[in-house]
Amino acid sequence: MKALVLEKIKQLSIRDFDIRETLGEYDVRIAIHTVGICGSDIHYYERGAIGQFVVREPMILGHEASGTIIELGKSVRNFRVGDRVCMEPGIPNPESRATRLGIYNLDPDVRFWATPPIHGCLRETVVHPAAFTFKLPDSVSFGEGAIVEPLAIGMHAAKKAEIRPGDVAVVTGAGTIGMVTTMAMLAGGCSKVIVSDVQDEKLAIVAKMGPVVPVNVLRENLKDAIARETDGWGADIALDASGNEKAIAGLVDLICPGGHIVLIGMPVGPVPMDIVAIQAKEARLDSIFRYAHVYPRALALMGSGKIDVKPLITDVFKFKDSIKAYEYAVHPKPTSVKVQIEMA
DSSP states (O other): OEEEEEEETTEEEEEEOOOOOOOOTTEEEEEEEEEEOOHHHHHHHHHSEETTEEOOSOEEOOOEEEEEEEEEOTTOOSOOTTOEEEEOOEEOOTTSHHHHTTOGGGOTTOEETTBTTBOOSOBSEEEEEGGGEEEOOTTOOHHHHTTHHHHHHHHHHHHHHTOOTTOEEEEEOOSHHHHHHHHHHHHTTOSEEEEEESOHHHHHHHGGGSSEEEEETTTSOHHHHHHHHTTTSOEEEEEEOSOOHHHHHTGGGTEEEEEEEEEOSOOSSOOOOOHHHHHHTTOEEEEOOSOSSOHHHHHHHHHHTSSOOGGGEEEEEEGGGHHHHHHHHHSOOTTOOEEEEEOO
């Protein structure tokens, strides 16, 4: 089948790729419609590796996807051919201890699309477990369906944050993950979210999402802005979606006594944190890795209109222009958020 293949570092091709997938009794076969380009895809394209995951042979990219079911396994009962769906890209080992404990995102044996040596979904069809496939509400487009995957990260962070109605949160970083985290925090009950970044264009987009206070840290001190918005008390919750060492180290200064820190972004190396400062505030410190059990809630919020991801879809390319899409995604315009590729 036709696929977008990472041949080696900075070399992509659109070509026939011999990948044969057997339809199991609890699987569905899906014709891919839309695939988003993620930061991890760009990282593999530019560097050929993320930590221990190294691209050693040609690999199909892509893991943020939506499509249409074209075939059912003989024991699948909750889907029909023609259903529009999105897919959770990580498939855990059902017998692992992590999966049995309900933390399947932490299963060491998880098989995640476009994470070497597992191929991604930028191809004509995929076979996927029905248990990790989800129907799209009628009001949700294929493009929006392909954003459920990054939204799930923000949803998982909001779940870890244990929001109390009326909480004030701060999110450092206004990229895609910062934006979906802001959406999730507002949907979860925050009265206000203060969002920081260095790009006015990104802050302008996130400022339209509701009661959001944008702060460009090149011009304004974030701690001062939070003090102004909270009468000097500090934010109830601080979430980092940047992975920036300085931003992470400074999170404790942004929260109120008894506040909560949630780490989302991944720094390139170890980050020093002031443990005594954290203890002096009795701050809680949480982290997330991908997500678990949040796709149905994300889709419910999108279907109800509580979360609207349409403004995040800024650049759409046809499959025949996939290589151009990746070249653009490496150096996008400041107004770009999510680059997507349409297969159909």
